[in-house]
Amino acid sequence: MSKKKKVRVDLRKNRTKPPRANDLTEQFQTDADAAGDAVGGERVRAKGDISRRRTVIEGEATGADLLPGRVLRVHGLYSYVEVEDGRVFRCTVRRVLKSLTTDERSIVTTGDRVFILPEAVRGQKSEDRSQRSEDENQTTEAIAGSTPLTPNLRPPTSEPEAVIERVEPRHGVLTRASRRREHVLVANVDQLVIVMSLVQPDLKPHLIDRYIATAAKGGLAAVVCLNKVDLTDPVELQPMVGAYSQLGIPTLLTSAATGRGVDQLRELLRGRATVFSGQSGVGKSSLLNAIQPDLALRVKAVSEETNKGVHTTTTAELIRLDFGGWVVDTPGVRQLQLWDTRPEEVEGYFREFRPLVPLCGFPDCTHTHEQRCAVKAAVARRRVSERRYVSYLGLFRGVEE
Ligand SMILES: Nc1nc2c(ncn2[C@@H]2O[C@H](COP(=O)(O)OP(=O)(O)OP(=O)(O)O)[C@@H](O)[C@H]2O)c(=O)[nH]1
Numbered sequence: 001m002s003k004k005k006k007v008r009v010d011l012r013k014n015r016t017k018p019p020r021a022n023d024l025t026e027q028f029q030t031d032a033d034a035a036g037d038a039v040g041g042e043r044v045r046a047k048g049d050i051s052r053r054r055t056v057i058e059g060e061a062t063g064a065d066l067l068p069g070r071v072l073r074v075h076g077l078y079s080y081v082e083v084e085d086g087r088v089f090r091c092t093v094r095r096v097l098k099s100l101t102t103d104e105r106s107i108v109t110t111g112d113r114v115f116i117l118p119e120a121v122r123g124q125k126s127e128d129r130s131q132r133s134e135d136e137n138q139t140t141e142a143i144a145g146s147t148p149l150t151p152n153l154r155p156p157t158s159e160p161e162a163v164i165e166r167v168e169p170r171h172g173v174l175t176r177a178s179r180r181r182e183h184v185l186v187a188n189v190d191q192l193v194i195v196m197s198l199v200q201p202d203l204k205p206h207l208i209d210r211y212i213a214t215a216a217k218g219g220l221a222a223v224v225c226l227n228k229v230d231l232t233d234p235v236e237l238q239p240m241v242g243a244y245s246q247l248g249i250p251t252l253l254t255s256a257a258t259g260r261g262v263d264q265l266r267e268l269l270r271g272r273a274t275v276f277s278g279q280s281g282v283g284k285s286s287l288l289n290a291i292q293p294d295l296a297l298r299v300k301a302v303s304e305e306t307n308k309g310v311h312t313t314t315t316a317e318l319i320r321l322d323f324g325g326w327v328v329d330t331p332g333v334r335q336l337q338l339w340d341t342r343p344e345e346v347e348g349y350f351r352e353f354r355p356l357v358p359l360c361g362f363p364d365c366t367h368t369h370e371q372r373c374a375v376k377a378a379v380a381r382r383r384v385s386e387r388r389y390v391s392y393l394g395l396f397r398g399v400e401e
């Protein structure tokens with residue numbers, strides 16, 4: 001017992017706020033176990049998912065045994081973590097971390113910075129142990145029962161194994177609401193490249209605005225990448241390209257097929273951590289292959305029947321770029337709902353509304369039906385694009401795209 005050590009681990013809030021009828025993403029907490037952990041009260045709270053810390057007893061391992069690493073991808077129960085010397089560990093998640101979240105999918109996500117305890121160290125330290133700690137990892141327990149691990153009982157794997165003991169607070173996240181839960185697709189990136197195709201599948205301008213709002217909320221810079229220019233005449237897109245550029249959002253016309261715009265895109269990725277997102281079939285993986293051919297990411301033709309992608313990429317994967325930087329290729333999204341956003345927050349994600357809002361007749365103007373609304377007046381005078389305004393209304397009303 002005297003060898004046991006207290007460590008600080010991050011806890012995730014089970015409930016961030018009381019349920020609220022008009023939320024864009026209602027979140028209901030039904031898990032009885034979590035009731036004691038509920039955080040009530042007002043919406044005054046720390047940013048991000050991890051809001052509190054708690055001291056737990058950490059097995060027999062000491063802090064010195066923990067290795068810092070980065071989650072490359074999550075596959076079922078396993079997360080693949082790269083540590084500083086380049087080794088990749090296949091990791092399970094410590095049970096105490098699992099039980100403290102309502103959404104198991106987001107305890108650990110691609111891009112997370114974590115501390116892991118390699119099995120080799122753990123096995124060694126448990127040799128003279130008479131009783132296993134309650135906080136043991138599930139998988140290990142199932143395989144090894146209450147005896148120390150023996151190599152021949154382990155599942156066959158080429159990677160060394162480890163347990164994720166700690167997840168660091170996240171910065172720069174791509175998050176969406178998925179079946180009324182928070183789904184953090186990627187953590188710790190700098191920018192979001194919103195990939196859209198002009199045709200096959202058709203361009204969805206409101207989805208771009210939804211992504212731009214999502215990036216703003218997650219603390220990410222946005223880049224718009226309009227792909228498959230080889231299949232259509234992009235002349236009529238110039239106003240849109242101009243409009244986004246005016247908002248300070250770099251907007252590229254690209255073709256993974258001809259290579260157009262690929263050099264520009266590469267320059268935007270250099271030295272940064274970037275996530276690519278967009279619908280299935282728009283060419284995210286194809287663009288990354290064009291940027292760095294040895295990635296050889298799987299790509300697949302869109303369905304002729306539906307004109308939609310066939311969900312070729314199935315997990316978000318963190319990839320190191322030769323020329324410096326990281327990129328995450330992600331599976332195509334079907335829809336994008338803002339997570340945990342009140343309607344009145346939405347105006348803040350439309351940069352061009354900001355100088356107008358103080359000029360509205362009512363201080364709490366929602367820019368939907370009010371008289372003397374400066375935003376609506378600007379739309380009428382074409383100072384704000386109608387397309388952006390319609391996107392705003394969709395997000396304000398929580399309409400699904
Ligand atoms: N003509 C043309 N076809 C492209 C271009 N980019 C991608 N494609 C094709 O579009 C199809 C889908 O490309 P992917 O790269 O698999 O698309 P994705 O966005 O990664 O799709 P998911 O992984 O399913 O989300 C493939 O047949 C590609 O060859 C382009 O610029 N021009």
Ligand SMILES: [Mg+2]
Pocket residue numbers: 284285286298299312313329330331332
């Ligand atoms: Mg793909």
Ligand SMILES: [Zn+2]
Pocket residue numbers: 357360361365366367368370372373374375376
């Ligand atoms: Zn207004």
